Amino acid sequence: MMKSIKKLKYRIFLVALFIFITYNVSAQITPGIYLAKVSEGQQTVQHRLTISDTYFIHNEYQQNPAKFVRTRGGFYTISDNSIRVKLEFDSDYESSGMSEETISYALEGNKLMAGEPLLTYTRLNDSQQDLDGFWLFATRGPDTGQERRGDENPRKTLKVLLGGTFQWIAYNTESFKFFGSGGGSYTAENGIYTEFIEFFSRDNSRVGAELKFNYDLKGDDWHHTGKNSRGEPMYEIWSKRQ
Secondary structure, X not given: OHHHHHHXXXXXXXXXXXXXXXXXXXXXXXXXXXXXXXXXXXXXXXEEEEEOOOEEEEEEEEEOOOEEEEEEEEEEEEEOOEEEEEEEEEOOHHHHOOOEEEEEEEEEOOEEEEOOOOEEEEEOOOOOOOOOEEEEEEEEOOOOOOOOOOOOOOEEEEEEEEOOEEEEEEEEOOOOOEEEEEEEEEEEEOXXXXXXXXXXXXXXXXXXXXXXXXXXXXXXXXEEEEEOOOOOXXXXXXXXXX
16 A cells, blocks of 8 residues: 555656656747737737847837837846846837846747737747858958957947848947847848848838848858948958857
8 A cells, every 4th residue: 555655656756747847848938030910000010039049139110111119139048937138239228228128928839928018929930041140240341350349349230140030230238329220031042142121220211122242151250242222332241249
C-alpha cells in the first residue's frame, strides 16, 4: 500500500514537472516579426513588433492614408510573463519621458497577446536573407581606414533587417533625441538590395516608394551603394552590431 502511494506521488511529481517545464518553454517568445491591425473609424493602424533574442521594437503607423505614428525600442529581458524593455529610442520621448517599458504578454500558438490595450499579434513566416541582422552606420565609403562611428558613440543610426522587413532609426542614447525612422519590407538577392517603404517619419508621401541599391558583404561590413532619394551617388558602410 505504501509503495503504491509513493509511486502515485512520484507520477504526480513527474506530471507537475512536465507541465512546469512545458509552460516555461512555451512562455519564451520566438524571435521574428509580429503584426496586429487596429481599425479606428475609416483608418487602420498597423502595429509591428520586431523581436530578436535580445532586442524589441514596436512600430505604429497608419495605412490609407499613410501616416507615421510612433516607434520605440531597446534591449529587453523577460520576467513573470512581462517584456521589460530598456529603451534606446522613443519617437514620443518628449511627451512620454519613458526610458523603460514593461509589457505584459501571453502566447497561444503563433499568436502573441501583448500591450495595453491588449492586441493579438500574428507571427510572420520566417524569411532569411543575406543581410538579416542588426547594423550600425559606420562611415561613408570607400573604406580607406578612416575613423568610424562605433557602438560606444551615443549618436547612432541603427538598421534592423529581420523576417523580410527593414527599419532604420536615427537617435541619441544620451539625450534620447529622435532624428527619424523609416521601414517596410525588403529583398536582398544577387547583390541587389530593394526596399519597399511602408512608413517614414520625415515624409509620409514617401510611403509606397521602391528603392534599389547594390550591396556587398565584406566580413562584418555591409557596403551599401547606389543613389539616394535626390538621385545623388551614395556609398555607406554599415557594421554588424555585436
